[in-house]
Amino acid sequence: MNKILLIAKREIWERLTTRSYISLMIIGPLVVLGLLYIFLSSTGAKKQSWEVLIMDETELFENKLNPKKDPLFSIDFINAYIDYDEFANDKKFQKYDLAVWVNERVLKNKNVIISYRSKPSELVQRRLAHHVERRLEEILVKEFSSMSLKEFRAIKQPLQFSLKDTYDPRDKRSETSGWVGFVFGSIIIFFILSFGMTMLRGVAKEKSNRIVEVLLSSVSPSQLLSGKILGIGFAAFIQFVVWGVLISLGLWILRIVFFPDLLDPAMVANQLGEQANEVNSFAQQSPFVELIYKQIQYSNMLVFFSLFFIAGYLFYSAFFAMIGSSVGSESDGQQFVIPIVMILLLAIVAGYYEIYYPDSLLSEWLGYIPFTAPTVMMVELSYGFSNGGAWKLYLSLFILMISAIVFLILASRIYRNGILQFGHRLKLPLLLRWIKK
Amino acid sequence: MLTIEEISKSYRRQKILHDINFSVKEGEILGLLGPNGAGKTSLMRIINQIIDQDRGHILFKGKVMRSADLAEIGYLPEERGLYKTMSVHRQLLYLARLRGMSKKDAKQQINFWLEKFSIEDWGKKRIEELSKGMAQKIQFIATVLHDPSLLILDEPFSGFDPVNIELIRDEIKRFKKEGRTILISTHNMNSVEAICDRAVLINQGEMLLEGSITNLRDQHKEGLYEICFEGNMISFANALWVGYEIIEKIDKGENQFCVRLKMRKENSINDLLNAVMGQVKILSVHEVLPGMDEVFVQQVQPKKEVEDE
Numbered sequence: 001m002n003k004i005l006l007i008a009k010r011e012i013w014e015r016l017t018t019r020s021y022i023s024l025m026i027i028g029p030l031v032v033l034g035l036l037y038i039f040l041s042s043t044g045a046k047k048q049s050w051e052v053l054i055m056d057e058t059e060l061f062e063n064k065l066n067p068k069k070d071p072l073f074s075i076d077f078i079n080a081y082i083d084y085d086e087f088a089n090d091k092k093f094q095k096y097d098l099a100v101w102v103n104e105r106v107l108k109n110k111n112v113i114i115s116y117r118s119k120p121s122e123l124v125q126r127r128l129a130h131h132v133e134r135r136l137e138e139i140l141v142k143e144f145s146s147m148s149l150k151e152f153r154a155i156k157q158p159l160q161f162s163l164k165d166t167y168d169p170r171d172k173r174s175e176t177s178g179w180v181g182f183v184f185g186s187i188i189i190f191f192i193l194s195f196g197m198t199m200l201r202g203v204a205k206e207k208s209n210r211i212v213e214v215l216l217s218s219v220s221p222s223q224l225l226s227g228k229i230l231g232i233g234f235a236a237f238i239q240f241v242v243w244g245v246l247i248s249l250g251l252w253i254l255r256i257v258f259f260p261d262l263l264d265p266a267m268v269a270n271q272l273g274e275q276a277n278e279v280n281s282f283a284q285q286s287p288f289v290e291l292i293y294k295q296i297q298y299s300n301m302l303v304f305f306s307l308f309f310i311a312g313y314l315f316y317s318a319f320f321a322m323i324g325s326s327v328g329s330e331s332d333g334q335q336f337v338i339p340i341v342m343i344l345l346l347a348i349v350a351g352y353y354e355i356y357y358p359d360s361l362l363s364e365w366l367g368y369i370p371f372t373a374p375t376v377m378m379v380e381l382s383y384g385f386s387n388g389g390a391w392k393l394y395l396s397l398f399i400l401m402i403s404a405i406v407f408l409i410l411a412s413r414i415y416r417n418g419i420l421q422f423g424h425r426l427k428l429p430l431l432l433r434w435i436k437k
Numbered sequence: 438m439l440t441i442e443e444i445s446k447s448y449r450r451q452k453i454l455h456d457i458n459f460s461v462k463e464g465e466i467l468g469l470l471g472p473n474g475a476g477k478t479s480l481m482r483i484i485n486q487i488i489d490q491d492r493g494h495i496l497f498k499g500k501v502m503r504s505a506d507l508a509e510i511g512y513l514p515e516e517r518g519l520y521k522t523m524s525v526h527r528q529l530l531y532l533a534r535l536r537g538m539s540k541k542d543a544k545q546q547i548n549f550w551l552e553k554f555s556i557e558d559w560g561k562k563r564i565e566e567l568s569k570g571m572a573q574k575i576q577f578i579a580t581v582l583h584d585p586s587l588l589i590l591d592e593p594f595s596g597f598d599p600v601n602i603e604l605i606r607d608e609i610k611r612f613k614k615e616g617r618t619i620l621i622s623t624h625n626m627n628s629v630e631a632i633c634d635r636a637v638l639i640n641q642g643e644m645l646l647e648g649s650i651t652n653l654r655d656q657h658k659e660g661l662y663e664i665c666f667e668g669n670m671i672s673f674a675n676a677l678w679v680g681y682e683i684i685e686k687i688d689k690g691e692n693q694f695c696v697r698l699k700m701r702k703e704n705s706i707n708d709l710l711n712a713v714m715g716q717v718k719i720l721s722v723h724e725v726l727p728g729m730d731e732v733f734v735q736q737v738q739p740k741k742e743v744e745d746e
Contacts, residue, residue: 006534014522210518214579217485217512218535220504420487 003219007227008234015198015235024194025239029246036247037254049074050124053096054132057081058104060139066131073128084115088166099166100132107140110157115164129161178355181382184301185351185375187240188309192374193344195236195313196320200337202228203324203415212419221416225325229317229408236313304381304393311400312374316340318407325411326418326431343371351375358383367396370403410435438463438618439484439587444493446479446642453479454642457493461587461620466613468633468650469622470729472737476642477622478515481591484620485512497587508537511585515592515622517576519564525551525575526560529582536583543582550578554604573601577608588612588619594628606632626730636729638736645736654726657735661725662706665695668717676716680704697725 015021052075054061063077076096081103087093098120101113112132114125136159141152206212215224323336350372354363358380367376373396381393417434439461446454454476461467471477482488484495486504495502497509520528526547533543551557554574564572573596581588588609594602609619609632623629629636629650636653638646646653661684666673673696674683681704685697700709710722727735 003535006531010531014520209521210514210516211520213482213487213514213516214512214518214532215535216487217510217514218507218532218537220486420482 003223004227004230007219007224008231011202011228011231012235012238014202015232016238021235021239025242026246028239029243029250032243032247033250033254036251050098050120050128051096052076052098052100052128053078053087053093054100054102055080055082056102060102060104060106061135065135070127070131072124073131084164084166087115098128100128102132106136106159107143110159111162112136112159113162113164115166117166119163119165125161125163129159132161133159178358178379178383181301181379182351182355182375184305184382185308185378186348188305188312188374188378189344189347191236191240191309192313192316193341195232195239196316196340197337198235199228199232199317200320200324202232203321203419204327207325207327207419216419221419222412225321225412225415229314229321233310233313233317240309301378301381304397305378307397308374308377308400311397311404315370315400315404315407316344318404318411322411322414322418322431325415326421326434328421347372347375351379354379364392367392368399370400373397373400438498439620440494440496440499441480441484442494442496444480444483444490444495446476446483446488446490446492452642454483454490454639457639457642457644459637459644459647461618463618464613464616465634466609466619466621466632468629468636468729469620469639470626470629470636470733471622471639474641475639477639478591480639481512481514481589481620481622484589485510508583509586511580511583511588513577513580513588513590513593515595517596519572519576519579521565522563524561524563525567528564529575529579532579533582538583546582546584547578550582554578570598570601573597574604577601577605581608581612586617588617590619590621590623592623593621594623594625602628626728626733629729638733640737646732650729653732654729657727657732658724659727660699661697662700662709662722663695663697663725664709664713664722665689665693665720666713666717667691667693667720670694672716673713676713677709678712680712681709693720 049071050073052073054065054075054077056063056077057080059079061077065075081101082090082093082099087096087099093099097117099115101115106112112129114128120128137149137152137156140156141147141149145152206215212224219227319340323340327336350366353360354366354376357363363376363380366372367380377393377396414431414434418431441457441459444454444457445452457476457480459467469477469480479488483490484502486502486507497503497506523531529547529550530540530543533546534540538546547560548557551560556571556574559567559571559575564575567575577593580590590609593605593609597605606628609621612619613632621628621633633650635647635649637644648656669692670686670688673694677683677698680701682699682701683696684699687695689695698709700706706722706724710719713719
């Protein structure tokens with residue numbers, strides 16, 4: 001074990017002192033933040049003013065929303081409940097871009113439905129949701145509590161907003177949450193590809209510069225392979241953590257510098273006097289954090305992201321190690337990398353497919369196939385599983401882990417037999433022979 | 438110290454080693470000789486547990502060798518290399534730690550060896566910044582850094598420049614003086630004669646010979662003598678008559694000659710001296726023993742010839 005750790009430490013050290021690793025550590029989060037900025041500032045239909053109809057059958061809102069007029073919205077109230085079809089098709093409602101359904105149970109179940117004709121940007125969604133939530137807070141405090149509004153805000157539960165397409169209200173899944181899963185899955189694939197290639201190059205380099213025989217006189221091939229996988233995996237993890245920290249920090253800065261209008265003017269006014277509370281509100285108001293914390297089961301997501309990340313990395317690193325150790329020359333390796341890169345791209349396409357066809361049979365199968373499981377299951381997880389459906393996630397993870405173990409065993413056989421072979425042409429029968437030995 | 442017992446190994450249905458048996462005694466230098474493809478490297482890899490044998494045992498200090506014993510072995514493989522982007526110091530530390538040394542001891546030893554080779558300034562240099570000869574020195578230090586009691590050197594003189602060959606030869610001799618055991622595989626027969634106590638010759642996976650260098654040369658002598666004299670060559674040849682066969686004559690100038698000849702019938706060196714003593718002034722006379730390269734060729738060649746037929 002001590003030797004495995006020594007090998008792992010060397011691998012980590014080598015990665016940490018490599019210029020490309022450091023560059024990726026800085027450029028990666030910047031690229032992600034740039035894409036996020038584009039996403040946040042351009043998603044959804046652009047309009048100067050949104051016509052909103054609030055359907056408040058029980059007149060809970062008393063025909064008012066916010067004391068200060070928000071130029072972004074022009075708001076009308078209707079004291080009736082109109083069903084989706086009527087709102088979608090009736091001529092008199094055509095001028096409204098957004099509808100907010102406030103039913104009589106909202107004070108208990110905290111559910112508010114917003115439907116749209118053309119999808120509003122995150123900014124518009126959050127602003128409208130914010131106005132509705134603040135108004136409901138006032139009502140709740142007035143009706144049921146002797147607390148001040150400030151005290152109430154500190155303890156209240158957040159409202160659940162469901163965003164629906166007016167023309168397709170039964171599509172209960174939010175694509176946005178699917179995209180979050182897709183981004184998580186794609187990050188896994190990106191890291192697997194990046195660090196899998198590092199593994200391949202590392203193994204092939206040790207082989208080509210002939211240090212491997214010196215090493216093998218001190219450690220066994222399986223120790224050497226385990227140390228490499230552990231070290232490179234840990235370097236990938238460090239890279240990921242730094243990405244996480246930098247992206248979070250970047251989002252926070254983005255929010256303050258580029259999207260200050262996401263804040264309610266009243267909140268800004270209160271901010272100076274109510275530092276502690278407002279820090280929380282701040283976090284809750286960030287679109288990205290809202291997206292993950294409110295629409296996605298974040299704790300689950302992070303746990304399963306880590307598990308799929310580790311299992312996926314182990315699974316694919318077995319293939320990269322196999323190729324690296326068995327090639328006769330470096331150019332030989334290139335042609336064997338192409339199929340793996342194709343499979344990794346296929347995994348991303350599978351995640352994309354899962355967003356749009358989550359209930360298809362193919363999606364289900366792709367979730368169990370180890371090659372595509374990390375992306376497909378991340379999307380599935382971000383959509384959430386119906387009651388009793390979580391076994392699919394566990395089964396997929398189990399299959400992936402078992403496959404990783406099996407392929408690591410095969411990889412170590414190929415590694416042991418191939419690492420000291422030079423100058424041959426790599427062919428499949430040769431690999432099979434090495435596996436059998 | 439090290440005993441090889443009935444080691445056999447096949448690869449793709451081809452025998453690489455067949456029933457190899459020999460021992461390396463404590464404090465001796467044993468040369469493992471054989472042409473390319475004889476199986477020397479495979480045997481060294483088996484001893485270092487890099488590959489497994491199909492049959493047989495390796496005994497180290499009288500017991501079946503375990504992986505823990507590798508810490509007592511210093512192995513310089515024929516195919517050798519270093520991490521090019523690592524510094525000399527870090528690289529040596531890493532390899533020493535893999536051999537089981539503590540960090541403190543490893544650092545001490547690194548300083549000792551860098552000082553010994555007068556290369557203290559190289560510690561922070563990356564291997565890619567060093568010349569080939571410099572890297573070779575580092576490679577050798579990496580092999581002996583953990584103070585092994587058994588050194589296994591596979592073609593230690595190949596790829597090294599003459600200065601480093603001399604340096605390694607001196608170090609090998611010093612190791613022997615310190616009572617350590619050394620197993621060397623080499624094509625360099627001059628080195629074998631110069632530093633080895635005994636030799637084992639293998640060819641096509643089979644063991645052909647084992648013995649001390651002197652005995653091996655003695656066993657392969659062909660009754661050849663070299664006599665150097667001053668005088669008339671014709672008088673010398675006439676004096677020999679039919680009892681001797683001249684193989685080679687070398688004119689050294691100024692009426693001096695060296696002649697290599699074989700005895701015929703029962704003639705001895707005394708008979709030779711008696712025959713020529715009155716005719717020429719004898720300068721020197723000695724029996725010519727075959728060099729290890731000749732022993733090597735003699736043993737390997739017949740087999741090849743039989744195969745060719």
